[in-house]
Amino acid sequence: xxxxxxxxxxxxxxxxxxxxxxxxxxxxxxxxxxxxxxxxxxxxxxxxxxxxxxxxxxxxxxxxxxxxxxxxxxxxxxxxxxxxxxxxxxxxxxxxxxxxxxxxxxxxxxxxxxxxxxxxxxxxxxxxxxxxxxxxxxxxxxxxxxxxxxxxxxxxxxxxxxxxxxxxxxxxxxxxxxxxxxxxxxxxxxxxxxxxxxxxxxxxxxxxxxxxxxxxxxxxxxxxxxxxxxxxxxxxxxxxxxxxxxxxxxxxxxxxxxxxxxxxxxxxxxxxxxxxxxxxxxxxxxxxxxxxxxxxxxx
Amino acid sequence: xxxxxxxxxxxxxxxxxxxxxxxxxxxxxxxxxxxxxxxxxxxxxxxxxxxxxxxxxxxxxxxxxxxxxxxxxxxxxxxxxxxxxxxxxxxxxxxxxxxxxxxxxxxxxxxxxxxxxxxxxxxxxxxxxxxxxxxxxxxxxxxxxxxxxxxxxxxxxxxxxxxxxxxxxxxxxxxxxxxxxxxxxxxxxxxxxxxxxxxxxxxxxxxxxxxxxxxxxxxxxxxxxxxxxxxxxxxxxxxxxxxxxxxxxxxxxxxxxxxxxxxxxxxxxxxxxxxxxxxxxxxxxxxxxxxxxxxxxxx
Numbered sequence: 322x323x324x325x326x327x328x329x330x331x332x333x334x335x336x337x338x339x340x341x342x343x344x345x346x347x348x349x350x351x352x353x354x355x356x357x358x359x360x361x362x363x364x365x366x367x368x369x370x371x372x373x374x375x376x377x378x379x380x381x382x383x384x385x386x387x388x389x390x391x392x393x394x395x396x397x398x399x400x401x402x403x404x405x406x407x408x409x410x411x412x413x414x415x416x417x418x419x420x421x422x423x424x425x426x427x428x429x430x431x432x433x434x435x436x437x438x439x440x441x442x443x444x445x446x447x448x449x450x451x452x453x454x455x456x457x458x459x460x461x462x463x464x465x466x467x468x469x470x471x472x473x474x475x476x477x478x479x480x481x482x483x484x485x486x487x488x489x490x491x492x493x494x495x496x497x498x499x500x501x502x503x504x505x506x507x508x509x510x511x512x513x514x515x516x517x518x519x520x521x522x523x524x525x526x527x528x529x530x531x532x533x534x535x536x537x538x539x540x541x542x543x544x545x546x547x548x549x550x551x552x553x554x555x556x557x558x559x560x561x562x563x564x565x566x567x568x569x570x571x572x573x574x575x576x577x578x579x580x581x582x583x584x585x586x587x588x589x590x591x592x593x594x595x596x597x598x599x600x601x602x603x604x605x606x607x608x609x610x611x612x613x614x615x616x617x618x619x620x
Numbered sequence: 621x622x623x624x625x626x627x628x629x630x631x632x633x634x635x636x637x638x639x640x641x642x643x644x645x646x647x648x649x650x651x652x653x654x655x656x657x658x659x660x661x662x663x664x665x666x667x668x669x670x671x672x673x674x675x676x677x678x679x680x681x682x683x684x685x686x687x688x689x690x691x692x693x694x695x696x697x698x699x700x701x702x703x704x705x706x707x708x709x710x711x712x713x714x715x716x717x718x719x720x721x722x723x724x725x726x727x728x729x730x731x732x733x734x735x736x737x738x739x740x741x742x743x744x745x746x747x748x749x750x751x752x753x754x755x756x757x758x759x760x761x762x763x764x765x766x767x768x769x770x771x772x773x774x775x776x777x778x779x780x781x782x783x784x785x786x787x788x789x790x791x792x793x794x795x796x797x798x799x800x801x802x803x804x805x806x807x808x809x810x811x812x813x814x815x816x817x818x819x820x821x822x823x824x825x826x827x828x829x830x831x832x833x834x835x836x837x838x839x840x841x842x843x844x845x846x847x848x849x850x851x852x853x854x855x856x857x858x859x860x861x862x863x864x865x866x867x868x869x870x871x872x873x874x875x876x877x878x879x880x881x882x883x884x885x886x887x888x889x890x891x892x893x894x895x896x897x898x899x900x901x902x903x904x905x906x907x908x909x910x911x912x913x914x915x916x917x918x919x
Binding site for chain 1: 744745757759761766767768769770771772773774775776778779780787788790791792793844847848849850851852853854855856882885886887888889892897
């Protein structure tokens with residue numbers, strides 16, 4: 322029995338997975354704020370799944386954790402997890418001490434990529450394009466996570482799209498993330514809606530010119546991310562996930578429109594059949610928790 | 621004994637490689653124009669290497685060919701090889717008929733990537749950025765060529781950098797190739813120098829404002845290609861090759877300057893240490909011929 326835990330900014334999801342890769346138990350709980358609370362949340366998830374499965378914590382075959390921020394995989398050290406109030410945390414060491422078993426820690430987007438590949442029963446190659454507060458991808462080749470030379474594979478949100486654009490959190494100017502991400506929408510379309518992109522799409526549907534422009538800018542940006550992923554690594558599929566996937570077909574339709582527009586004047590781009598490679602990850606699917614359970618197995 | 625043949629726009633290079641991966645013979649000859657002449661050139665290269673090595677053609681362990689244009693790998697069919705005057709050619713079938721042995725055909729940039737990886741004795745992951753008439757990359761992971769789902773991996777020249785830019789041969793507007801390639805320089809800096817980029821660099825060195833702007837545009841474009849390759853697949857190394865590598869350190873210094881500039885305001889980009897990952901492939905090195913000999917072995 323494997324355990325996978327996805328520690329998110331507000332909620333933590335965890336799954337127990339049997340030897341056949343089937344999810345047998347699934348739980349959700351709020352995530353605490355700060356390093357201590359994050360460790361407590363992970364321990365609680367393990368304890369609850371131990372109770373539900375009847376397997377004691379130190380008897381699990383593996384425990385994997387997906388968490389936002391930079392992860393040092395060999396030690397399980399986490400840094401810059403700003404959404405969790407964590408600047409620097411020896412999550413791997415702390416959990417090993419509390420649980421009496423080693424845990425594997427992976428960046429949440431990379432874990433979600435592996436989980437999506439598994440849950441969608443894909444083969445070949447896939448990029449998981451996570452549109453949350455930021456924009457990043459996880460790349461899976463033949464069922465294995467491609468982390469790259471230094472773990473920064475998939476950082477497509479920091480490709481420059483406009484050298485005269487807005488300064489990004491990373492310090493560069495005009496990164497793709499500054500036009501196509503949850504943070505970009507929240508910045509440019511202030512609203513009380515907990516999902517600003519929904520408020521934006523609603524306003525665009527009523528014909529608001531500025532909303533239409535911002536919606537199109539985001540759709541064009543996501544289309545560019547998809548195009549660049551295919552032009553670089555030529556993945557079989559691009560799966561769109563993250564908080565923005567709550568928009569469902571309203572979002573997918575816009576992205577497909579932008580992809581069609583880019584193929585209109587280019588037989589080469591048309592030949593890539595980008596639209597047929599794209600799909601949405603259903604919101605609420607436990608991709609990152611499942612991927613965390615698979616870290617070290619499939620990738 | 622393996623044979624590798626690199627059929628270029630004006631010259632054909634061919635190598636014989638022993639079981640240890642050492643090049644034992646190396647020849648060069650002019651390439652003929654059009655399909656018939658291309659077939660004749662390949663046959664002549666095989667015949668000459670058979671003479672030099674004392675191994676008759678049908679006793680070679682394999683024969684591989686690198687050629688510009690689109691290659692259908694299963695059949696060895698070549699299309700759109702405009703620099704060779706070839707619109708559509710069943711190169712694989714024609715050579716099998718003439719030589720009595722199957723040949724493997726691969727796109728020349730992909731072959732050069734594999735050959736560069738071998739000749740530079742690299743490990744890990746590498747992108748070979750070929751700056752010739754066009755701009756394209758070949759990607760090698762752990763010694764194996766990554767072709768992608770449909771063989772279009774590495775088409776970084778067709779990432780959009782300026783939506784209001786010049787129309788590219790591919791039909792899109794503002795592709796990276798329209799600012800950072802031999803064709804882009806030849807278009808914007810007409811000269812009788814057989815290497816227009818040299819004339820451009822010379823003019824820039826004398827302080828010509830427009831030459832400096834064009835040189836910087838190209839260097840910035842190549843830096844962007846390198847940045848995007850690392851941000852997407854995070855390769856250990858990026859090797860710059862193709863005709864433009866004749867500029868040697870004059871080119872490399874400009875690219876390194878552009879990479880440093882992009883890291884200046886971004887600790888994230890600085891942390892990628894892009895400059896330390898980049899190197900030039902020496903001009904005249906038989907990378908594509910060596911790679912062609914290795915196609916089907918290492919990749």
